[in-house]
Amino acid sequence: MAYETALTVLADPTRRQVFERLRHGPCPVHAIAKGMPVSRPAVSQHLKVLKDAGLVEERSEGARRIYSLRREGLAELRDWLDSFWDDALLAFKIEAERTHRHAKGQGDGE
Amino acid sequence: MAYETALTVLADPTRRQVFERLRHGPCPVHAIAKGMPVSRPAVSQHLKVLKDAGLVEERSEGARRIYSLRREGLAELRDWLDSFWDDALLAFKIEAERTHRHAKGQGDGE
DNA sequence: CCGTTTCGTAAGCCATGACTTACCGTAAGG
DNA sequence: CCTTACGGTAAGTCATGGCTTACGAAACGG
Numbered sequence: 001m002a003y004e005t006a007l008t009v010l011a012d013p014t015r016r017q018v019f020e021r022l023r024h025g026p027c028p029v030h031a032i033a034k035g036m037p038v039s040r041p042a043v044s045q046h047l048k049v050l051k052d053a054g055l056v057e058e059r060s061e062g063a064r065r066i067y068s069l070r071r072e073g074l075a076e077l078r079d080w081l082d083s084f085w086d087d088a089l090l091a092f093k094i095e096a097e098r099t100h101r102h103a104k105g106q107g108d109g110e
Numbered sequence: 111m112a113y114e115t116a117l118t119v120l121a122d123p124t125r126r127q128v129f130e131r132l133r134h135g136p137c138p139v140h141a142i143a144k145g146m147p148v149s150r151p152a153v154s155q156h157l158k159v160l161k162d163a164g165l166v167e168e169r170s171e172g173a174r175r176i177y178s179l180r181r182e183g184l185a186e187l188r189d190w191l192d193s194f195w196d197d198a199l200l201a202f203k204i205e206a207e208r209t210h211r212h213a214k215g216q217g218d219g220e
Numbered sequence: 221c222c223g224t225t226t227c228g229t230a231a232g233c234c235a236t237g238a239c240t241t242a243c244c245g246t247a248a249g250g
Numbered sequence: 251c252c253t254t255a256c257g258g259t260a261a262g263t264c265a266t267g268g269c270t271t272a273c274g275a276a277a278c279g280g
Contacts, residue, residue, distance in 0.1 A: 014239090040257075062256090086179065148268085151227085155229090157228095173227075
C-alpha cells in the first residue's frame with residue numbers, strides 16, 4: 001500500500017483513535033466502539049477503510065471479528081519520511097554549488 | 111507542532127505535491143504554481159496551511175516570497191510512527207504472557 | 221509615475237467523506 | 251426454535267475544506 005493511502009487514512013481523528021485503540025492488542029468491534037464518541041457502524045466503516053489500507057487485519061472468531069494492528073502498513077509511510085532526510089544532504093550540496101557561482105539572474109528554478 | 115497536524119496537512123494530494131516540489135530547494139510561489147493542476151491562489155492557500163503546520167518556511171525577497179522545506183516539521187510524525195515499533199515488542203510480551211496462562215474467559219480486553 | 225509582476229485574502233461554489241438510523245445476515249444459547 | 255449478541259451494509263444528511271474568480275497591496279522597471 002502506498003504511503004499516500006496511509007497518510008489519507010490516518011488523517012481522520014476518529015479513525016486514528018480506532019487505530020491507536022489497537023495498540024494494546026487485538027480487539028472485537030463492540031469493544032472498540034465502547035468508549036468512542038461515535039456509533040458502532042461508524043467504527044465498522046473506519047475499520048473497513050483501515051483494513052483496505054493494510055493498516056489492520058481481521059480474523060473471525062465465532063460471531064465476532066477480531067481486529068489487530070498491521071504495523072507493516074506503516075512501513076511505506078516511514079520510508080517516505082526517511083527519504084526527506086536522505087536528500088537533505090543532497091539539497092545542501094546543490095545549494096552550496098549554486099552559491100559558489102552566485103548565479104543570481106536565473107535563480108528562480110523552473 | 112503535533113504529529114496530528116502534519117498528518118492532516120499532508121493528507122491532501124495537491125498540498126503534498128506543493129510540499130514535494132520544495133524538495134529540490136527553495137522556490138517562489140509563481141514557480142511552484144507553474145506545472146501544477148490548480149490556480150496560483152490555491153497554491154498560496156496550501157502554502158499558508160503548510161507554513162502554519164511548520165512544514166515550510168517563508169522568506170521575503172523583494173516582491174517574492176521564497177518558500178523552503180522545514181524538515182523538522184516532520185520530526186514529530188516520524189517519532190509517532192517509530193513509537194509503534196517500540197511497543198511492538200511490548201505487545202508481543204503481553205500476548206505471550208496471556209497465552210501462557212491461557213486466560214480464555216475475559217480475553218476480550220476492556 | 222504608471223504599468224507589470226508577484227502574491228495574499230475574501231467570497232462563494234461544490235464535491236468529498238464522516239456520521240446517523242435502519243436493516244439484514246450469522247452465531248450462540250436458553 | 252426463538253431470542254439475543256455481534257457486526258457489516260445501505261441510504262440519506264450535513265459539515266468540512268479545496269477550488270475558483272475577483273480584488274487589493276507591495277516591489278520593480280521603463
